[in-house]
Amino acid sequence: MKNTYSPKEFGQLIGRSVITLQTWDRKGILHAYRSPTNRRYYTHEQYLQYRGLVAEEQGFTVVYARVSGVAQKPDLVTQINALATYCKEHSITVDEWMSDIGSGLNYKRKHFNRLMEMVELGQVRRIVIAHRDRLVRFGYDYFEALCERHHTELVIINGNNLSSEQELVRDLITIMTVFSARLHWLRSYKKAIRDAAVHKNQD
Structure with a gap:
């Protein structure tokens, strides 16, 4: 439907x-x-x-906002105000407001996790966000599909990516750091394998 x-x-x-x-x-x-x-x-x-049928409201309407760092708190206020204006203009009654301060790459955000748990329990009818990367930086399609399976509508008031350059740079650095650490681990692992092979041949 x-x-x-x-x-x-x-x-x-x-x-x-x-x-x-x-x-x-x-x-x-x-x-x-x-x-x-x-x-x-x-x-x-x-x-x-x-059609003269009754549209029964089931589940909560939740507005979710996010910024990546404490220094962006003023941006969080602006984001929430924009969401409030949108909901008012579209006659959307909000049951709960949620916000996080943390990277879009961090899936352990307190309110983000709580929101996803509510979706899985079938408690959320609608989620309103400013734009896609306020929910997650990557993997949005997965969470969109999750919401669809649980009959939760995702409302995006602005389809553009409006992250600041500073936030994008911070997230890119995080990605590079993670992959660098993994590459270092792989190099160490390969060295351990070579050393083990050498010792075995010597035996």
């Missing part, structure tokens, strides 16, 4: 043309939502309402 529909898809569902939907939107009969790129879309709740 899809959570959102393009005007064409929604029109096919309810047996109306896109032109009719545009007219209804202008007249306030059935308002369309707008994406950050100003594209119109409709929700499954609107479909249920149009």
